[in-house]
Amino acid sequence: MVAPPDDDMLAARTVSYAYGGSPALIGVSVAAREGEILAVTGPRGCGKTTLLTCLAGQLTPDGGEVWFKGVPVHSLPPLGLERLRRDHFGWIGTEPQLIPELTAWENAALALMLRGTGRRAAKSAACEWLERLDVGECARARPAALLQSQRQRVAIARALAAGPSVLFADEPTAPLHQADRAQVLRTLTSAARSHSITVVLATHDREVATLADRTVALLDGRRVGPDPSEAEGRAACSASA
Numbered sequence: 001m002v003a004p005p006d007d008d009m010l011a012a013r014t015v016s017y018a019y020g021g022s023p024a025l026i027g028v029s030v031a032a033r034e035g036e037i038l039a040v041t042g043p044r045g046c047g048k049t050t051l052l053t054c055l056a057g058q059l060t061p062d063g064g065e066v067w068f069k070g071v072p073v074h075s076l077p078p079l080g081l082e083r084l085r086r087d088h089f090g091w092i093g094t095e096p097q098l099i100p101e102l103t104a105w106e107n108a109a110l111a112l113m114l115r116g117t118g119r120r121a122a123k124s125a126a127c128e129w130l131e132r133l134d135v136g137e138c139a140r141a142r143p144a145a146l147l148q149s150q151r152q153r154v155a156i157a158r159a160l161a162a163g164p165s166v167l168f169a170d171e172p173t174a175p176l177h178q179a180d181r182a183q184v185l186r187t188l189t190s191a192a193r194s195h196s197i198t199v200v201l202a203t204h205d206r207e208v209a210t211l212a213d214r215t216v217a218l219l220d221g222r223r224v225g226p227d228p229s230e231a232e233g234r235a236a237c238s239a240s241a
């Protein structure tokens, strides 16, 4: 078991996963560098969510390896995995899963407070992100009083406020109206770039994928299309031949 090169912050190597014997991922390899926005594209059911959950340590692959900064995510014990996810990974799903008893700012600040940030500093960071996502006026409202699109913006603010090293975003703009999608995605990608957050973004929308630095496509659980790093390697070989 050899860790991937240092410039790959997150890497999957020949990862496979099956649900009850039905394969969802078959030998998929991908890598993302620090601050890189990687889009995972493909039609419904091709394995995007399964790949993100394996990369995020939520599912243990049946085969293959997942590495984060030289740490073998696939073989970490449960406590180590929990800490890694809490301290370094963020997740934005299609459905905003907020805590109903907490206000929007408390939801957005929770991860920071759990990590030991004082209430005042956590509130200030959370409110700043809520403003950037155009839901600053909702800071004191509870999730039930918000529209689905506002809840999703709060969920995105929550993920960014925690300052993750890697942010997994699974169809993050699905609950938003078409008109809102571009603005929220721009906020997400510009925040990621300015804070060197690596983003792994699952989407079936080609337009969304154009915001990424790199795109990998899946079909029926397999990676399709050329691997750019292999193409670079081949180009270097033929140049030196």
Ligand SMILES: Nc1ncnc2c1ncn2[C@@H]1O[C@H](COP(=O)(O)OP(=O)(O)OP(=O)(O)O)[C@@H](O)[C@H]1O
Pocket (backbone or CB within 6 Å): 019, 023, 024, 042, 043, 044, 045, 046, 047, 048, 049, 050, 051, 204
């Ligand atoms: N919990 C589960 N139990 C059984 N099969 C599952 C489960 N989750 C996903 N699958 C199956 O695994 C395959 C890959 O699903 P996955 O959700 O990873 O794809 P996806 O590209 O994210 O699709 P979508 O765009 O619909 O979310 C599909 O055939 C799906 O039906």
